[in-house]
Amino acid sequence: xxxxxxxxxxxxxxxxxxxxxxxxxxxxxxxxxxxxxxxxxxxxxxxxxxxxxxxxxxxxxxxxxxxxxxxxxxxxxxxxxxxxxxxxxxxxxxxxxxxxxxxxxxxxxxxxxxxxxxxxxxxxxxxx
Amino acid sequence: xxxxxxxxxxxxxxxxxxxxxxxxxxxxxxxxxxxxxxxxxxxxxxxxxxxxxxxxxxxxxxxxxxxxxxxxxxxxxxxxxxxxxxxxxxxxxxxxxxxxxxxxxxxxxxxxxxxxxxxxxxxxxxxxxxxxxxxxxxxxxxxxxxxxxxxxxxxxxxxxxxxxxxxxxxxxxxxxxxxxxxxxxxxxxxxxxxxxxxxxxxxxxxxxxxxxxxxxxxxxxxxxxxxxxxxxxxxxxxxxxxxxxxxxxxxxxxxxxxxxxxxxxxxxxxxxxxxxxxxxxxxxxxxxxxxxxxxxxxxxxxxxxxxxxxxxxxx
Numbered sequence: 001x002x003x004x005x006x007x008x009x010x011x012x013x014x015x016x017x018x019x020x021x022x023x024x025x026x027x028x029x030x031x032x033x034x035x036x037x038x039x040x041x042x043x044x045x046x047x048x049x050x051x052x053x054x055x056x057x058x059x060x061x062x063x064x065x066x067x068x069x070x071x072x073x074x075x076x077x078x079x080x081x082x083x084x085x086x087x088x089x090x091x092x093x094x095x096x097x098x099x100x101x102x103x104x105x106x107x108x109x110x111x112x113x114x115x116x117x118x119x120x121x122x123x124x125x126x127x128x
Numbered sequence: 129x130x131x132x133x134x135x136x137x138x139x140x141x142x143x144x145x146x147x148x149x150x151x152x153x154x155x156x157x158x159x160x161x162x163x164x165x166x167x168x169x170x171x172x173x174x175x176x177x178x179x180x181x182x183x184x185x186x187x188x189x190x191x192x193x194x195x196x197x198x199x200x201x202x203x204x205x206x207x208x209x210x211x212x213x214x215x216x217x218x219x220x221x222x223x224x225x226x227x228x229x230x231x232x233x234x235x236x237x238x239x240x241x242x243x244x245x246x247x248x249x250x251x252x253x254x255x256x257x258x259x260x261x262x263x264x265x266x267x268x269x270x271x272x273x274x275x276x277x278x279x280x281x282x283x284x285x286x287x288x289x290x291x292x293x294x295x296x297x298x299x300x301x302x303x304x305x306x307x308x309x310x311x312x313x314x315x316x317x318x319x320x321x322x323x324x325x326x327x328x329x330x331x332x333x334x335x336x337x338x339x340x341x342x343x344x345x346x347x348x349x350x351x352x353x354x355x356x357x358x359x360x361x362x363x364x365x366x367x368x369x370x371x372x373x374x375x376x377x378x379x380x381x382x383x384x385x386x387x388x389x390x391x392x393x394x395x396x397x398x399x400x401x402x403x404x405x406x407x408x409x410x411x412x413x414x415x416x417x418x419x420x421x422x423x424x425x426x427x428x429x430x431x432x433x434x435x436x437x438x439x440x441x442x443x
Binding site for chain 1: 243248363364369
């Protein structure tokens with residue numbers, strides 16, 4: 001009897017404590033970011049904030065490619081390495097190709113691809 | 129004896145930490161600036177902060193040396209199992225206090241340490257996602273994570289440390305100081321304690337601690353402090369030369385070479401194995417010569433951790 005009451009009491013106390021530890025719902029962030037096409041030359045890259053998270057836009061001769069810049073290993077922001085034409089993570093040495101696939105290091109998942117639209121001298125990156 | 133000197137190191141941390149609290153602001157926009165104010169504008173603020181920063185490193189180093197002495201001397205054997213186990217948890221709490229402490233300036237080191245640590249926790253099967261949300265307090269690393277680290281550093285961890293320290297000291301008082309292991313044939317150790325030698329030992333160790341702390345503070349204030357600790361947090365840019373404090377560098381290296389879940393599993397097994405040492409080494413003798421496998425395992429563990437730390441420092 002006492003044990004049962006104790007369990008109910010713990011549940012009644014534990015639920016609000018756990019709920020208070022969890023984050024409240026956050027307001028939606030902008031799901032797109034835009035830059036002028038002049039700001040990014042060929043074989044150059046820019047970091048942008050999309051959906052509250054870092055995104056990376058790369059300009060290649062074939063066009064633009066955009067990915068979430070959050071490394072799929074442990075969440076560091078990837079950088080563009082122009083000389084080897086790859087995205088790499090300074091934290092643990094993860095390397096990603098221009099299609100987002102893992103080409104080296106500890107990450108197992110590819111970078112998340114984002115939508116890119118280039119019109120009227122503006123490049124818009126959108127979260128899919 | 130080292131344990132008693134460790135108490136002095138903790139007292140220095142509490143005193144310097146209380147002074148830092150008077151000027152620190154736990155807000156991402158102002159935390160780095162408030163630490164700069166402490167360093168450059170508050171009278172003797174630089175001294176208090178450097179004592180706190182290097183005192184944390186020295187406290188962990190002392191705790192590791194203390195743990196090593198106790199392990200080699202077999203002083204974890206009955207009736208001192210609880211002393212050993214509480215000591216292991218105390219070491220974990222010390223590291224937790226240090227890690228949450230270097231989050232507070234909200235430097236590049238702070239920001240990326242929180243990001244990497246919480247992401248690694250997220251790899252724990254089933255519970256990972258929930259734990260990440262609890263630790264970060266919001267979807268991404270930001271103000272909530274800083275406030276949580278602040279709360280843990282100044283309230284939760286010190287309270288746990290205090291309670292466990294009291295338990296540890298009570299257990300030592302009940303079981304008595306272990307002293308040196310017996311000699312061959314169960315004879316008492318050759319270098320038995322003389323009256324008054326404990327006081328002298330304490331004075332020597334305490335002087336060594338204060339000398340080491342003064343040397344670090346006055347002559348090598350940046351020694352062992354990663355360069356990312358001197359730049360304000362920038363969520364868009366991970367520093368190229370990102371490294372971490374020496375006492376967690378081995379864990380950082382494990383994350384570099386192994387999948388995160390395996391690195392975490394190894395760390396958990398290491399902590400559990402070390403804590404359970406009194407139940408794994410059940411022989412009656414405390415003499416190192418009678419425990420070759422335990423000594424070899426401990427030496428292997430120390431060498432492995434040192435190697436991982438070295439690899440992490442050079443990578």
